[in-house]
Amino acid sequence: MKNNQRPDGPWRIEPETLEAALETEFAGRPALTPALKNWVEDLPGQNEEQKTAPRLTWVNEINDIWMEIPRFENILWWGAWVGSMSMLTPVLLYAYSILSLPFDLISFIIFSVGFITIFSFFFLFIRGAMFVPRGTPIRFNRQRQKIYVYEYQRKWNPWVRWPTTIKVFDWADVHAQMTRETGRYDQGYRLYGVVCKPGTTEIIDSFVLSWAVGHPKLLRGLWSHCCHYMQHKPVPTQPFYDERPNSWCPRNNIHWPEAIDRESTTAADAANTSAG
Numbered sequence: 001m002k003n004n005q006r007p008d009g010p011w012r013i014e015p016e017t018l019e020a021a022l023e024t025e026f027a028g029r030p031a032l033t034p035a036l037k038n039w040v041e042d043l044p045g046q047n048e049e050q051k052t053a054p055r056l057t058w059v060n061e062i063n064d065i066w067m068e069i070p071r072f073e074n075i076l077w078w079g080a081w082v083g084s085m086s087m088l089t090p091v092l093l094y095a096y097s098i099l100s101l102p103f104d105l106i107s108f109i110i111f112s113v114g115f116i117t118i119f120s121f122f123f124l125f126i127r128g129a130m131f132v133p134r135g136t137p138i139r140f141n142r143q144r145q146k147i148y149v150y151e152y153q154r155k156w157n158p159w160v161r162w163p164t165t166i167k168v169f170d171w172a173d174v175h176a177q178m179t180r181e182t183g184r185y186d187q188g189y190r191l192y193g194v195v196c197k198p199g200t201t202e203i204i205d206s207f208v209l210s211w212a213v214g215h216p217k218l219l220r221g222l223w224s225h226c227c228h229y230m231q232h233k234p235v236p237t238q239p240f241y242d243e244r245p246n247s248w249c250p251r252n253n254i255h256w257p258e259a260i261d262r263e264s265t266t267a268a269d270a271a272n273t274s275a276g
Helices: 015-027 078-100 103-128 214-228 258-264 268-275
Strands: 039-042 067-072 136-141 145-151 164-170 174-182 189-196 201-213
Touching: 067 201, 078 103, 078 258, 136 258, 145 258, 164 201, 174 214, 189 258, 201 214
Parallel strands: none
Antiparallel strands: 039 174, 067 136, 136 145, 145 164, 174 189, 189 201
16 A cells, blocks of 8 residues: 555545535535425525526516516416306306205205305306406515515415405515426426525525516516516516416405505605605
8 A cells, every 4th residue: 555545535626626526516405494395596685796697477566666566376266257157057057956946955955055065166266357456566675775576475265354464574684596397387486585684594485476487587587586676687678478467357356455565666765755
């Protein structure tokens, strides 16, 4: 054995090789905890170099004070209309049977249970078609350095309240992570905004910045755009998609609370001036 040869011989790993292997291994793990389900990538921090050019996917409004981007879910909304129409005939038949047939307690109970079940499905589809907001938005106010997330909670029970909540976060606490979804109707890459406890890597909340898309470059470009915009850097105002997804609804179901609507669209100094 040579003097400079270690006993482990050809199995010896050079320090440089070991360090590179460790960096590769840990680069494949999320830097923030707890990890999001289906995590695949941490995007660059707000003040780090963005490796993808800024580009919006969709946009509702963008100006010197605030920006609003919609988040369109991968849902075939026309299916709610088809479902409600398909339930209408059984609902009418059950109602007719209950009202017209001679009264019999057992038959009445059976038809009543059937009517309530079918009508619940009918009401669920109608509620999804007419009352669920399309493209729930997020507002970025770069004067206040805050973001405002419009969340609507759908439920399978049509008889309970489906609440709307507005979450307000300090932009400095927001990071971005990407997941890969493999669901039947939601396949592709999804972008999350994750909110950490100030000064830590501990995730305390999260929200969807963009529902699943086919290529991760779109999501990297969207996050890059948000970072550049909030840093008062010049950004393109033309989105990648000019047309919105086919998600027609007979009414506008997005209603910001008056105080939040005013705060999210004005600068702090303007609000103080008007208050005075």
